[in-house]
Amino acid sequence: MSALFFAVLSEAKPWLELLQAKPLVHSGKFRIFQNGSHSIIISGTGKISMALAVSEFAHTLSKEERKQIKVWNLGIAGANASELSLGDFFWIHKITDASTKRDFYPDRISNSQFTKETNLTTFDRPITKEKKIDRFLSLTEDELAGVSLVDMEGSGFLEAASLYFPLENITVGKVVSDHLEGKFCQTEDVEAMMAKIAGTLFEEWISPLPWARIDEIETIDWPKVENFIGNLRLTETMKHDLKKSVRFFRLRNPNSQLPFPDEPTKANLKSKTDLKTYFETWRNSLHV
Structure with missing residues (x-):
């Protein structure tokens, strides 16, 4: 079993096509697509929406099923450092919530074809290094010291997921989509970036968890x-x-x-x- 959470449809679209998933008819708020034992969930932007989506999906499973399911969050993220290239994929080994200053630690993938790791900081608003751009929070280089990637969902995903699923089942990965220029990514660009990694990561996502033993x-x-x-x-x-x-x-x-x-x-x-x-x-x- 495996579950994959995205913030927006453009991030999820290549995966939906690979999985050939169909919408699940249910009474909940969030869109859930399934094919067999694999699920893709779209939460909408923001850490609160992501946390609620995780909770809603978790309540569709039994306690025993929660122990056996692989739970991932993938999506795009802005990069603070210019040397991180657009389209690069990183596993996240530490997430910091910018508002609460809490740190979270997703599972570290040790056998993936993608080997790069970095940290992620989750903000409540889109971030830019530029000055006074509508809908963006402008931060200085000093305020971004120690920040590698930024998003708006990671901490909400991990905090909620860790309430329902074993920590070792939970993983976060992000694709570099911009360098905090203060511009929203185009839908077609997001789909292309996610499609580039989906072909490789798909088999890793649907593969069974490597552990099934007594705790x-x-x-x-x-x-x-x-x-x-x-x-x-x-x-x-x-x-x-x-x-x-x-x-x-x-x-x-x-x-x-x-x-x-x-x-x-x-x-x-x-x-x-x-x-x-x-x-x-x-x-x-x-x-x-």
Whole structure:
């Protein structure tokens, strides 16, 4: 099983043609196309629309089906760096929500024919480096420091998808469509860029997930983690996020020792800010 989320029809069109998918008649808001066990969902632009589309689709599946389905978000993204060429495809290994400053970590593809990876920042408005362009948010070079690609859906997709699907099943990939010149891409250009990668990625998307085994972290890794965090005041959300990161690490490093933060530092945590920094540092080490 596999599900593929796009923001707009022009991104999805080459994939719909390859899949020969038909519209699903349902009572929901979002367009869902299916062929057998494979689905393509179009959300509309913006992270809220994408998150709602993910939620609506997830509720069409049973809990067991959610464990077995591959869930991707593909689409176009603007590039901050001029050396990233138009049409280049990148897997996303880190997503930052520009509004909340939260970081998210999609699954890292290790066996794809596309090998480039980078980070993605999700904004609430289209971004440009130019000055005072209607409907665009103008940002300076300093404000864009550390930003590689930008979009409007990535963080909404991953935050919602991680509530319903295992983290290791979730993947994000983006095609460079512009260099933040403050112009919207033409429909035919988007279709051409997506068609160029679709032929190669299609077989990777419809292929089964590489894992179908007992979740070993529940019996081996997680008890160790629970012992370590016993005297830390982690919220349930933090524990949930940590377990996803532990699972991510174990699937990518089946024979490696699980990394833990420095024990003495744990004893010197004085504030919620200290705890949050400690926690995020630990999670980051699990995604290296």
